[in-house]
Amino acid sequence: MTVRRSAGLLLFRTPGPGTEVLIGHMGGPFWARRDQAAWSIPKGEYADDEAPEAAAVREFTEELGLPAPDGPYLPLGDVRQAGGKTVTVWAVEADLDPAAVVPGTFTLEWPRGSGRIQEFPELDKVAWLPLEQARDKLVAAQRAFLDRLAELLAG
Template identity: 40%
Template sequence: MAVIKSAGILLYKRDNLLKVFLIHPGGPFFKNKDEGFWGIPKGQINLGENFLAAGIREMKEETGIEVSGKEFISLGTVKQKNGKIVHAWACEGDWSGLLICKSWVTLENPARSGNFVKFAEVNRAGFFTVEEARKKMNAAQWAFVERLENILSKKEI
């Protein structure tokens, strides 16, 4: 089985404290799940697409936020529990508060019912302090926030 690779963007801002932008997956499975289920906007790479371009595209598709033209910081990769390899970049920016998700998923719900439901891939988003993000985030993706903190602290010296 081929390893699934995806790319994403960790948007951040600094107003006294570092805050990172996270999304929560939509759909019935994630409806009542919070801690450990938030992550960065990310998705699979299209054939012939480079990783950063895929991350920028996924950010726009999943949130409506346009980040092309920004300065990006490579945060490397992580391997999630499901085996997926995630490549990430960070960039500084803000968000209007309006979530515009253009990515939709169709699932059979309940399973084997013959009833198919279409829902947004992302149902919530927001900026969180590092402390809040630690509780909310997918455990593997937390490494991206730690790497960003380390890089930004070196830039401030």
């Protein structure tokens, strides 16, 4: 059995008294009417022959259509999502205008069984959110990365 692995970058900034993170609402028909636990850190799968950090940088660019910010990249470790995928994330302090995002796309037969192939954005919106608001929106397993970032920033 092949282990499914993803890697991503969690952008953070401190525009005022609190920290904000950049997360994206997952695109496609399955997530269209969901908000709680329907957002993700920009990430994607990688193969055995690719270093996880290099995959995180590549996937950031593929998902958001913008170059990944320069480091330093702060390791936030791994989590295992409900579907069994292991996700590895690095935090990086940077600013980015969500309006500049040009999301990557994927194709899917929709409606299922129709024979019609449609294209959907990987992320249909991205937003800067305070840590607590991001916690409510992220898929459950990825919330651990917010805790780790807060600990790291607290020193």
